Amino acid sequence: MSRPAPNVGVFHFSRAALDAEALRRALTDPSCGGYAAFEGWVRDHNEGQRVRHLEYEAFEALAVREGERIIAEAVARFGIAHALCAHRVGDLAVGELAVWVGVSAAHRDEAFSACRYIIDQVKHRLPIWKKEHYVSGDSGWVNCERCGSAHGSEAGSRHVGGS
Amino acid sequence: MSALPHSAAAPPVYGLVLAGGRSSRMQRDKAALSYGGVSQLERAMALLTPLVTRAYVSVRREQRSDPLRDRFEQIIDVEEGVGPVAGLLAAQASHPDVAWLVLACDLPLLDAATLTHLLRARAPTRTATAYRSGHDHLPEPLCAIYEPRSRAALAAYVASGKDCPRKFLLSADTELLDQPVAGALDNVNTPEEYERVMAALQRPVPAELRHVTVQYYALLREQAGRREESLTTAARTPHELYAELSARYPFSLTPQVLRVAINTEFRDWSTPLAEGDRVVFIPPVAGG
Numbered sequence: 147m148s149r150p151a152p153n154v155g156v157f158h159f160s161r162a163a164l165d166a167e168a169l170r171r172a173l174t175d176p177s178c179g180g181y182a183a184f185e186g187w188v189r190d191h192n193e194g195q196r197v198r199h200l201e202y203e204a205f206e207a208l209a210v211r212e213g214e215r216i217i218a219e220a221v222a223r224f225g226i227a228h229a230l231c232a233h234r235v236g237d238l239a240v241g242e243l244a245v246w247v248g249v250s251a252a253h254r255d256e257a258f259s260a261c262r263y264i265i266d267q268v269k270h271r272l273p274i275w276k277k278e279h280y281v282s283g284d285s286g287w288v289n290c291e292r293c294g295s296a297h298g299s300e301a302g303s304r305h306v307g308g309s
Numbered sequence: 310m311s312a313l314p315h316s317a318a319a320p321p322v323y324g325l326v327l328a329g330g331r332s333s334r335m336q337r338d339k340a341a342l343s344y345g346g347v348s349q350l351e352r353a354m355a356l357l358t359p360l361v362t363r364a365y366v367s368v369r370r371e372q373r374s375d376p377l378r379d380r381f382e383q384i385i386d387v388e389e390g391v392g393p394v395a396g397l398l399a400a401q402a403s404h405p406d407v408a409w410l411v412l413a414c415d416l417p418l419l420d421a422a423t424l425t426h427l428l429r430a431r432a433p434t435r436t437a438t439a440y441r442s443g444h445d446h447l448p449e450p451l452c453a454i455y456e457p458r459s460r461a462a463l464a465a466y467v468a469s470g471k472d473c474p475r476k477f478l479l480s481a482d483t484e485l486l487d488q489p490v491a492g493a494l495d496n497v498n499t500p501e502e503y504e505r506v507m508a509a510l511q512r513p514v515p516a517e518l519r520h521v522t523v524q525y526y527a528l529l530r531e532q533a534g535r536r537e538e539s540l541t542t543a544a545r546t547p548h549e550l551y552a553e554l555s556a557r558y559p560f561s562l563t564p565q566v567l568r569v570a571i572n573t574e575f576r577d578w579s580t581p582l583a584e585g586d587r588v589v590f591i592p593p594v595a596g597g
């Protein structure tokens with residue numbers, strides 16, 4: 147069902163800036179009347195700290211497999227036509243696009259639902275880590291430094307809607 | 310399951326496997342006895358090396374270039390005729406400021422849990438830390454940690470004409486522990502004991518080694534100081550492997566907050582490890 151963009155799978159990592167317009171174009175389809183996308187951007191603050199830049203690291207082999215599974219689940223669950231997700235790795239500055247999810251479908255309802263499902267599951271399940279470098283000179287791996295916090299749970303939902 | 314409590318004051322622990330014995334009762338070289346295709350000496354070094362700062366094999370001068378022994382860093386006996394104590398004396402002379410975890414090489418049932426527990430329960434302010442024998446409750450001197458302060462006492466003990474390491478520990482300020490795994494320190498001195506242990510090992514119990522590759526990411530990569538390593542391990546599950554690695558690196562994350570992948574799939578902590586597996590411990594994620 148889901149159609150990959152040229153030369154990339156439905157989930158991929160990128161060391162270079164993401165081209166949202168090219169990703170969007172790969173989802174166009176005359177049978178689709180609805181399109182929804184989510185962009186996660188690098189925010190300049192988190193939990194009271196001012197963020198200077200971010201570093202993303204991924205266990206890419208497993209994350210790509212799991213990302214493809216999430217998209218297959220979204221296709222099966224919501225009956226959408228196509229979905230794509232791209233995630234950055236490496237150093238990112240404030241304001242940069244960190245993650246992009248796009249969905250095209252016959253109608254808007256399933257496009258919205260599937261888009262939300264994909265970003266939530268990506269945050270929750272994919273072996274991707276984020277190190278924040280703060281204006282104070284400090285740095286820390288998000289969700290790891292005060293670890294009592296269990297996998298996913300709170301950590302997965304807290305940042306949904308912004309990266 | 311967090312890292313061992315290395316207090317700033319505690320000296321580092323070096324390991325010493327005693328392979329300089331004459332194996333007179335066995336009538337063949339005990340270090341070369343094989344269990345499951347791995348010699349005793351290789352097995353002891355594989356168990357010990359990941360847990361200590363440096364690991365050596367203790368040999369007599371004439372054993373230096375023996376092919377089984379010359380692949381390891383060696384410490385050569387100086388004193389003659391004082392039995393296993395000679396190895397420890399030579400080790401302490403070469404590195405007086407470290408604690409020595411001394412291991413006999415005739416312990417085919419020894420496991421990583423027994424060594425890890427010894428290191429965790431170590432009492433660095435005392436002279437030594439040792440297990441009680443499961444048979445007579447006396448100290449087991451050849452799976453024990455000797456602190457730097459034991460050196461002078463041991464030298465005086467030998468100078469007085471004595472060389473029994475068990476009696477030395479009895480006379481010294483020794484922290485005594487109960488063994489976490491019963492029978493792990495049963496040793497093998499005679500052909501009959503070897504046969505008995507070989508029969509016991511036929512049961513699907515411990516003792517088999519495998520080669521695995523561990524990849525580290527994010528916080529674990531920083532704490533391990535590496536992206537990847539290949540190791541020979543007696544760990545049977547990711548849980549045991551993480552315990553072994555936690556003794557070596559200052560990991561702050563407990564298994565409760567980690568997940569495990571083997572060969573690029575998520576797996577349980579109790580999945581049996583197989584030869585050649587690639588293992589990744591996955592810290593709490595933060596994508597998006």
